[in-house]
Amino acid sequence: MQSQTRFDVVIIGAGAVGNAIARTLSSYCLSVAVVEKEADTAFGISGRNSGVVHAGFNNKPGSLMAQLCVAGSEQFQQIAEELGIPFKRTGKLVIALTEEDIPALLALLAQGEANGTRLLRLVGAEEIRAINPNIKGVMGLWSGMTGVFDPFAYTCALAEAAAASGVTYFFNHRVAGIAAENEAEEKNRNFKIQTLSHNGFSEDKDEIAGELSARWVINSGGLQSDEICRMAGIDDYTIYPCRGEYHILDQKLAPYLSLPVYPVPNENSGGLGVHLTSAPSGNIIIGPSSEYIDEKEDYADTRQVMEALFSEGRQLLPMIDAKSIIKSFAGVRPKLTSRDQGGFADFVIKESEKIPGFIILTGIESPGITSAVPIAEMVAGILSQKETLIKKESCDLIKETRLSSLDGKAHTIVCRCEGISEAGVLDAYDRILAIGAIPTMKGIKNRTRAGMGRCQGGFCLVKIVSLLQKKRGVDPLSSHFNTLQDSLFAGRCRE
């Protein structure tokens, strides 16, 4: 496996932001590693969101959120092309359902203009119907810069681009301790990063300890970013987990929604309100709810919220019925504002004053994924203030186009709902290994969409297991479903 343990930079967290930083830094003459506690990339916040590229009008003028989100939105088309991922600049509607919502809508417009968001304008009831006939509202704010993308494809592609230009990934490496040595002397500064890895699979509790060292540590630990700060001796931050639940609807409803539709946000809710998103796959996504929870990684769905989401979704789009739901899921926002405070704090992106060389990224909630590449550039800027970063002579951050599912060529179909071929599944498996991640059914699903359709893997799970056994020699008994600690099967029927 990875034998190098000494790096110029160690990034903690292989989410979209960590991967984007890795990709940006990989264009310089630096040795870069990413450590991630999960088996694969996009298993946390980056894989559990609406998949919307925000235009930056929801954030306070002058905030990092506003500045980086607007920059991210402006760049996204180009980034999506470089990475070869699905992105559609659909535009978005924020709807005032009643006259009472109008002042808030006007405030959003003013805020957007102050932030430099382009293509914002108010639309009347008639134009709302013209944009999307099934949506009703007395007035709307139309944002032409908003778009939808595939967050799994995006996060994976960032990691692949980084790995391809020399970044080393350490998956299944949970950071357990950080010790700074000689932090005052910039030349001799050294961080020791202790890690723990699960030994084997199933519910095995044994863990293997490891250690990496680096001159720079970049804490992009998302929900755990506060704990990672504390390991380094920085006690300034507390992450308040705030869960958002979603429903995914059958692609049959795709014709009824052409762009994301949001209600006017409630200042105190800590989210942008339950909205409808027209994902590039054709699925409509309803959500997210907003609920402060105690456990950071409690991704459970709850009956109350599931029912509420459904009725709120129907309010925006009446043709949604219970049979349209094909899956429910949840994500958790890493908020710096508590339940009592509500609302949004700004992103924290800075080098620690206390521990030089330790870069803190915390509170990277929405619009974090839109802002990932500008955040990465900002982090590179922080490094370059301390040392000269030399660009590599040749560095290709542009990913080759991935195998598309159905391109008119010869294919044996594995996933009938999404039209995914055997070649697509094998390609996904190989790409998981190429970034040093550990294959799981979830990792294959995230990369191919096999299993995301209306049958939810009822047909393709069997085929994927058999295909990987036949073509890649994967023993089904050591296959994982979602995590390193689960196993897909209990054994063989006949030895």
Place this chain on the structure above:
Amino acid sequence: MKPIDLMEMDAIIIGGGPAGMAAAISLKNQGVFRVLILEREAFLGGILPQCIHDGFGLIRFDQNLTGPEYAEIYKKRLLDQDIAYETGCAVTRIEGVERESDQSYTHLNKVTAVSAKGTTDYLTKAVILATGCRERPRGALGIPGTRPAGIFTAGTAQNFVNLKNLMPGKRVVILGSGDIGLIMARRLTLEGAEVTAVVEREKNPGGLRRNVLQCLEDFDIPLILSATVTEIKGAHRISAVSVCDLDSKGHLIAETVRDYPCDTLILSVGLIPEIETGLTAGIHIDPNNGEPLINQDGQTSVAGIFVCGNARYVHDLVDDVSTEAEEMGIAVARYIRGEELKGGTAQPDQTAPNSTDTQASTRREKSQNPYTITCLLCPNSCSIVYKPEITGAMCGRGEDYVKRELISPMRMLTSSVRVVGGEREIVSVRTTSGIPKQALNEAMKRIKSLIVVAPISTGEIIEKDFMTFGVDLIATSKVL
């Protein structure tokens, strides 16, 4: 645009399961020759190869066959009749095309299919959708909780166990009492798993009465009626489900919530016609149940597109699917020849049984009389009263069945045996007739210890005079 040479057919049959095969044979018998079956799996037979249990063919062949044996009969007929088929070939699109000519047909359908050979377009007079059905997944049920490993639909679990030699889990709760769920309760129990409960939200089980009896009651597996799973627990692999009783209106009775520890949840909560291929051509469906609207000939709302089998509505018995497909084949042949049809506008299928259908409900309901035995000889599942005298059998065999059931109940055992040197790890087997019910566990021990060498052909004797019960253990499928 450059004109494309399209292969032109009389009928393209989408799906090579029982419905598709029976329709193809029927068309051939009607003198329609340019028939092609497009099957997306690597093999013909649809879902039958994984249904290694018995109960097939009782109506059509007056024999108690397993799924793979039933499929084999039709596969052989297909080959004998030289009917063309292609496997590993998925239809992605159907669209109507109008052709200018002086022939009687101007309306054709273009069928686009993808396979390892490439993308092919076919022109055809008729399309038969024989695409079967799919299982309702967890996501469609709205069960709160986590999303761990260990949740399988019954059919997926059945495929893993019966074709892939893989055990989904050891401690199992089954939600829903559809036939596949009941069959899997027995199958997993015989394989050594503990099925702690079958949970059904309705007052009556969803599957046939015969399956409740021979799959649950034979093995003392608790059937919890008027209850449902209200939460899934477990961070990695599923660790428990919460079960809650429902009142007569179907509302949860909160104080009845209790947890069932498990490592596996099997879902048998309904089947939905898999009609998406037809939707690409714009056929109309009933929004209430997803079933396609058809006229008296089985024709959908789009000219030339017909539908049969579970893609039309979900049937209890494969025998009924075969019969329906054969009858529809006659109408399709008339359509192809331009002859008069029964016609009518496309509407919900009038032949599909509904919940008030007496035949369908007698197949499901349990008799209130304690001196009753459900006859397992055929799907009618006659409730036969044996005290003070034997009454209630719809045929003469029922009386003999009850007499034997009272003295020494016998059951056909279906299972699988390890194969070495073949394309698969296991071959499905059955006893040629019943063995004593009490001996099933001993018989399973024996079956688990057997190893056979490929190739194995269907019907081949695996063990003669199996455990001296006077019956043979035979292979019910082939392994090359």
